[in-house]
Amino acid sequence: MLKQQLQQKLQQKLSPQQIQVIRLLELTAIELEERIKQELIDNPALDEGAEEHENPDTDEFGNEDTDASAESAEDISMGDYLTEDDIPDYKLEADNFSKDQKHEDIPFSGGSTFHDFLLKQLGERNLSEQDAKIAEYIIGNIDDNGYLQRPLSAISDDLIFQVGIDISTERLEDLLQMIQDFEPAGVGASNLRECLLLQLERHEGTPAALLAYKIIDKSFDEFTKKHYDKIQKQYNVSEEELKKAIHEITMLNPKPGSSWSDSFSDGMSHIIPDFIVDSHDGELTLSLNNSNIPELRVNRSYTHMLEDYMGNKQNQTRDKKDALLFVKQKLDSAQWFIDAIKQRQQTMLNTMQVIIDLQRDFFLTGDESNLKPMILKDVAERTGYDISTISRVSNSKYVQTNFGIFPLKYFFSESMQNESGEEISSREIKKILQQCIENEDKRKPLADDKLCDLLKEKGYVIARRTVAKYREQLGIPVARLRKEI
Structure with a gap:
């Protein structure tokens, strides 16, 4: 049964500009840089770099002053794009390099990975073409920590369906044992116990090493639960002998592949602070770290194009009207983006300033004991922003101080x-x-x-x-x- 009815309700929706600001707030300095680069590619009406002023009698886009009658009757206002706001009053390009310094891009090199190291050792073995492919497939299933988590039966099935090689699990076991002889010791193990045993097999046959092997092989559960008294009774050893065996075990690497993955992740995880707080003579100064973010402006040629279309209203074809709409949309998008960036910067500055005011003693001394209790609500009340906004600003953001770099969440506590x-x-x-x-x-x-x-x-x-x-x-x-x- 169909029926019609009227209903009144209040509904609050975010505008496109508000959504854009919210999304920009969540970005870190590196992510914001990438977002701006993408916007510059997607929107031809958005340009980077400072605006050139060639004629003192012209506005910031080089256009002569126009009469109000030149404005479109179709609610397209040139004033939206010919205001001083088009050249942001925020400073996005930091001049923080001395004359003797050169700001150059440093090429990044990933270096050799853990799997490359294993494949290099595989190439040194005298194997048939088929065995080499199978061993390479096994290495491909080893994770970054050096473990082979998949059972050999599953790898055997994969080889049949994906590569067309029918091989028994026994032959796979032989090739896996060969890989387990590779460096680093413990690679190719299916679990922690096997990984430690593979490493202990390469140790000298000292009493401590032999006892350590027995403990891991036969009493692994008791060892992980630290039931040392049970282990002492089981193997009839003294406390000193048990200490030496435990020391032997603690010197092993539970993640053989971590030395490669950690070094690579360290190179990729350099922290770029979003804020810089300087303390000098009891005075704190706050600034945003925007050294790699370009200055933004609306493209001059697009404003000229919009002005030309608006000035020639007579005999406008459908194509010209479509072009006018396209140009206006791009200019709107460019202006919205510039305004969103400005609003992001101001929101971040206001939030960080309140954090500095609340934790002033810490920023002056660097003493952790001077940190005062502070929650998101405290900052929200002083800034006038919603708690969700404060959460977005503080999430994944860092501040550089005279005492090191800290995540913003470091300053919040109950x-x-x-x-x-x-x-x-x-x-x-x-x-x-x-x-x-x-x-x-x-x-x-x-x-x-x-x-x-x-x-x-x-x-x-x-x-x-x-x-x-x-x-x-x-x-x-x-x-x-x-x-x-």
């Missing part, structure tokens, strides 16, 4: 009270908790309830579950796993 009723940061409690764990007797590590009692003695009254939460946030395991002999 508020708690000590026995005297004074508000303190949860970061301070975490620091004291970490000190308590560092100073504990490793033979008898402190459980969470004992840590809770210890913090109460120091004047910090918190629940045991809160201690457990802070311990996990610090990446510290439970007491049983912290036990040493």
Whole structure:
């Protein structure tokens, strides 16, 4: 049954400009640079570089002043594109290089990868063409940590359907054992236990190495749970002998391929700060780090084109009207993008300024104990922005200070009270908790309830579950796993 009805409701929708600003706020400095480059490619009405002023009697686009009558009757206003806002008043190109310095692009080289290293060793083996292909396929299934997580039966099926090679799992096992002889030791293992055993097989046959091999081979579960007393009884060894065996194990590499993947990721993970805060004589100055971001402006030729179309309204064909609409859309998009960039910069500056005001003592001294409790709501109330906006600004953003580079989230922490009723940061409690764990007797590590009692003695009254939460946030395991002999 069909029926018609009227309904009234209020609905709030974001404009395209607001959506664009929100998306730009989430970007880091590197991502913003890429986004601007893409916009310059997609929109021919957007240009980079400073505007040249050739005629003092012309406006910033080189056009002579026009009468109001030249404006379009179709709500297309040249004033939208011929204002001083077209040349951004923000500084996107930082002149922070001295005369003696040259700003040059440094070519990036990825270097040799972990799999390249394995394939190079494979090339040194005397194998048939088919065995070489199979071994290469096995290497391709080894992950960046050096493990072969897929079972050989699955690899055998892949080779039949994808390459057309029918090979038994026994032959695959032989080729895998050859790969497990490659450097680094432990490569090609299916799990941690096998990885450690492969490494111990290459060690000298010292008593400590032999005992370490037995422990990993026969008592791996007890070792991971740190049941050292059971291991001592099982192998009838002294505490000193067990210590040497454990030391032998701890010297092994649980991720054989990490030396390659880590070095590559380190080269790719250089942090570029979004803000720069300088402290000089008790004064703090804030600036945005936009050294690699070009200055933006509306393309002059497109404004000329729009003016020409508007000035020749008579005998306009359909093609000319379509061209007029296209030019206007591109100019609108360019102006929106420039305004969005400006709004992003201003929002970020306002947010960071409030963070500096709230954490002024830290920015002056660099002392972590001077960090005050601060949550997103505190910054939102002082800036007038929504909490979601503050979250977007602080997410994945970094600030360079006189004491190092910090993520913005570093300055946010919960508020708690000590026995005297004074508000303190949860970061301070975490620091004291970490000190308590560092100073504990490793033979008898402190459980969470004992840590809770210890913090109460120091004047910090918190629940045991809160201690457990802070311990996990610090990446510290439970007491049983912290036990040493």
